Amino acid sequence: MDGFEFNKVAMAVLLVGVGTLGTSILANDFIYKAAKPAKPGFEVAVQEAPSAAPAAAAAPAKPIAEVMASANAANGQAxxxxxxxxxxxxxxxxxxxxxxxxGVVNRPHAGSPGFNYSAAMKGKSSDPWTFEALFAFLASPRTAVPGTTMSFAGIRSEQQRADLLAWLAQQADTPVELPR
Structure with a gap:
C-alpha cells in the first residue's frame, strides 16, 4: 500500500469519527432536548427494616427488683x-x-474520666446509670442511647443481664445493693 492509499483510509476513518461525533452532538443538543434535573442523581425510596430487638424488649417485662431477685453475680462474671x-x-x-x-452502677453516663464518649452519651451525662438504665442499655445499646458509638448488639437474655448487673454492682469501692 502506498502513501496515497494510506491517506485515503485514514481520511475515511477520520470522517466517520467526526460524523459520528457531530451527529451525537446535534441529536443531544438540538433534536432531543433533555431537561436537566434540579438535583442531580436518583432518589431511592428505602423502607426501613424492622430492628432485630424492638425497643419494648429493652425494658424488663416485670419490675427491676423482681428481675434482680434471681441474679447471680458469679454467673455475671462469666x-x-x-x-x-x-x-x-x-x-x-x-x-x-x-x-x-x-463503679459504673449509679455513676453518671459518660462518667469515666479520660474516656472520649460519643456526643449521644455526653448528652445523657446528667443521668445516672441506674439498674433500669443499665438493664435497658445492655439489651440494646443503640436503642437505649441513639447515636452511641458502641457497636455491641446487646444481650437478649434477661437473666444474663441481671447476672451481669449483679456482678457489676460488686465492682465498686462500696458495692451497690441490688434492688429488692
Missing part, C-alpha cells in the same frame, strides 16, 4: 467475658475501646 474485648472492670484499670466499668 457474662462479662463478652464485654472484656472493649471494657475493663478493675479498679484503676485503663480504658479500652470502651470505658472502665469499675
Amino acid at each position: 457474662v462479662f467475658r463478652q464485654c472484656q474485648a472493649c471494657h475493663n472492670a478493675a479498679k484503676g484499670g485503663p480504658n479500652g475501646a470502651g470505658p472502665n466499668l469499675y
